[in-house]
Amino acid sequence: MLLKIACAQPEITAGRPDLNTEKILQIIKEAAHNGADILFLPECAVPGYLIGDLWEQTSFIEDCEAYGQDIINATADYDICVVFGNIALDRSKVNEDGRVRKYNAAFAAYRGKALGNGRLPYNFVIKHSLPNYREFDDSRYFYSLAQLAAELNTTPEALTAPVMLNIKGQSVKLGMMLCEDGWTENYHFNVPQTLARGGADILCNISCSPFTLNKNAKRHRLFGAQAKTAGLPLVYCNNTGIQNNGKNIFTYDGCSCVYNANGILAAEAAAYDETILYFNFDTETKNINAETMPPASADETSAIYKAVRYGTEKFLQQLGIGKMVVGLSGGIDSAVTAALYVDILGPQNVLLVNMPGRYNSGLTKDMAQKTAQALKANYMVVPITDSVENTYNQLTQTPVVNYNGGGQFNLSVSPYVMENIQARDRGARILAGVAAAFGGAFSCNSNKTEITIGYATFYGDICGAVAPIGDLWKHDVYALGRYLNSKVFTHPVIPEEIFTMRPSAELSPEQTVGNGGDPLVYPYHDRLFALFIESWRKTSPADILRWYSEGTLAGHLNCPQQLIDETFKDAAGFIADLERWWKLFCGLAVAKRIQAPPVISISRRAYGYDHREAQLNPYFSREYYKLKNELLNK
Template sequence: MKITIGQCSFVVADFAYNYHKIKEVITNNQDSDLIVFSELCVIGYYPYDLLVYDEVIKAQNEIIEKIKQLSEQYAIAVIIGVASAVDGIKKFHNSALVIDKGEVVFTYHKKLIPSYSIFDEKRHFIAGEGTPFFELQGKRIALFICEDIWFDNHQGYLKNPVLELDHNKVDCVITLNASPSMLGKFAQRESIVKKIAQEVNAPVIYASQVGGYDEIIYDGASFVSDNHGNIVALANSFKEDVVSVDIDNLPQKVHSNPYSSDYALILDQLILGLQDYLRKCRFTGVVIGSSGGIDSALTLAIAALALGKENVKAITMPSVYSSEGSVSDSERLCHNLGIHLYHRPIKEEFEATILAFEKAFGKEPKKLTKENMQARIRGRIVMEYSNDSGLLMLTTGNKSELAVGYATLYGDMCGALNCIGDLYKHDVYALSEYINQIYGELIPREIIDKAPSAELSEGQKDSDSLPDYRHLDAMLKLYLERDLLMPEEVENLERIVSEVDSKEQRRIYRMVELNEFKRKQAPQILIIQRRPFGIGRRMPVTGAFQK
């Protein structure tokens, strides 16, 4: 039996587009016996509260009928992911339909409904029941959907769907997935599938989604494992692809993790995330404020690599406190990247803002107020250019700064999307070095080597108010992700944190807690880490917890 995986980048609720993608795979692989698509492929994963609209479900069901016609026309069996209404309640099953000869011959409902990290499926879906087994062309096949094979993910599930495979001989296991890409995720998938393949002595088909969906990026990397759990067919990462195998005569070549470097994966993930955000939101380019610092430099480099230099604009906005390098380094960076840099000094505007404040309130603004004034003037300028040009504004804060509130609301936090907001500061430097290693010195050495500074007051440096980033990042990673880290990671981070005074540790943790209100108002952040800010970490603003 020849089974094909159609790894596509679907668009949520764009049913004509999604049908076109599905039809394209079917018509180009007519020699297949079975074609498998990803979880909720017809409507797109994840549709959130679009599911409450009857029109959305009606449109999905119309596409299902058209796919049934394709199956009959080309005499090909197809497995698709859909939302199935449950009679009597305003909930759905997350379902997989097996369509053969134009008819639905088997339906499987997802049994483990995740509600942790970035997932919130229990808001819309309920757990299904029933057997995962069906027969097709004389083959006995087991069918699961994504979380069903992640029972050991410490979420307190009461039943393990995979245990239904015990003492049941199958010729193949198929799982439909919408599995977000995060550091370490591929190795987790490989480990889970290897265990299943070895236990049932059968190949496993892992059909995955690819593409950017808001802040979430799916890497694809669909694969087929043999009876021993070795990956014998592997789709591209971060690209649409089609993979076909004959499960009676599997390939002998064994594939491994396509990324030996975390930063190679991070770069590809951010590039696809930015590309798809713009494409699916119908923007053609971006504008970014260039400070001459490492964060805006990395953001500009990612944007240029993702979108092409002609679709990226930068604005340098020096103030009275800006160093000469903030402008000259921005100029050198934009020259290297081949993008246009606009000059828009804010000195006079800043001075006028101070005078207006004094006139209105009868006193000189405080030092912090003056610093934030500059950030907000800059944010407004870039936003104005975004409005006028139709380009999307990207913001540039890293995870370390966002964690401790080292950012100005309605200032440098302005923007629609943040490409580097899930990168700790040490990741920002490491990814910048990686880009220079691969593409030549796009980011000038002067930017990488200079001491970090917001340059909002005389002689200001990040180190004036924050620990060095080696210690800060270790504290933050432990605080935010401890329960998700491997024991050796925790041990190493604890060793670094032990070098920091306990009073200073408490001060940093308190900064994280006090600045939740800022993060609630931050732009969406492309997700990289195991616990991202935003939908991945949901904390109360008015809570009283103190670590």
């Protein structure tokens, strides 16, 4: 029997089951009109996935349940089976938190009825593997298949079986699972292979899986291997759009696809395209026949830009922001951010503001103006020298009355405090005011390298509506700048000098472009800081010092040994550098990250609720002090 299968990747709006259901009903109508026999829709297609503790609101989840029933009822009007994700309730039971029992569930609806698998006491399939790492909090809200099995005094395997669908006069067994159920590397219970042993004709993974750089390649390897082991085709259905957890904005790239029984990718929908992928499935031979070939894989910088642009654009739309203000310093971070917003909103809706102070060079002021001219954006220059001087005078000349001990005194302002005053004048006063007057919001230009060590000022350059490049290391920002020039605008909107001059904050006489003021060696420190946060097993200073002592650090950093040798003359210099940045990373930088704007998250670990941290004192292990002592006393 030949079945036509449709795999839809709609843009899901988290927390709006009404809008999502309306869209789903249109997709059902379209797929049925195009002759599809089975339609797959993503996990949590009705409620959305990242909705925080809205999962605890009774009226919301009851609405989701009712909208799900609308979808089931709609299948009575068409000869099509619809598989979709939604929350499922059992009001006779409670979760371990005492609230009503909730399952992350997959429904198979046909001719107005929901089909069960014959093993579960429900007419839906329950997610077994509830992730509770990175941004995922499934176990906070949902009851798992494993928990239900224990409650019923049975095993997950006994409750896992394909869903039988009688269509076109014949039977087909759908091996339905939800997202994490397919990521079997570290779970003792293998859902896809259990479904295969249970007689499934095709494996179906409906997901709500956020984009992470290089994640699709890993999924292809893992899911392709599952299909090959099972000897069955495997369908992967994912949504598009954005969802957030308050601090992290995740993009959903879709990339829905199908693998043949030999594990080879047969067809894949384009990334971030709200479309329907169609293919034919032969139930006898288990072959997949698709008219479209999988798209060519994008290079890393292209994938980064597509994700950052898509996420930023959708987030602005969600907030109703149509205009953006960017502080344009003449450096690479602000230039890339400005070009991004111009590409998204058009130059007429972007206002670039250069705010020179006493220490800003003619070079950076010239670069800012040239960038604005090349982008054809709105541009203004607002000097801060007088206002900073006024703040200094007010702070130092206004007497402080001591009502406790009597008398009065005056504040003194150190050069370091003067640096912060300049940053706050630019952010909290000028950019915030300009954004309000312009009728928009203003952007945070901080990159991941700066955010890691807190190289930003409270209420200054770390404030704004969103940090679009906040999950990009400095070398990623430079690569993105090149990409903007060559691929997006196809001419140099970012001047070449910005790529070649040495960065500087230009907040003091010591911080001058090209000569000094920036202690970071980005080719080295980008990679060092990535070990701090992106390493799955949380690299410690002891690990780093051990690798340095063994001469293997370059391999862990994926950099040439020459770079380490040129950066540090001896072990003492290396240790001093490591301790400096680790103390900042674990210290005040944490407080700054907590107050930072939400980040477009694309890496294996982004700051926010993806990387959860408490405000603690920096810690060095016993092994670290032992290694340090050995190295310094050689």
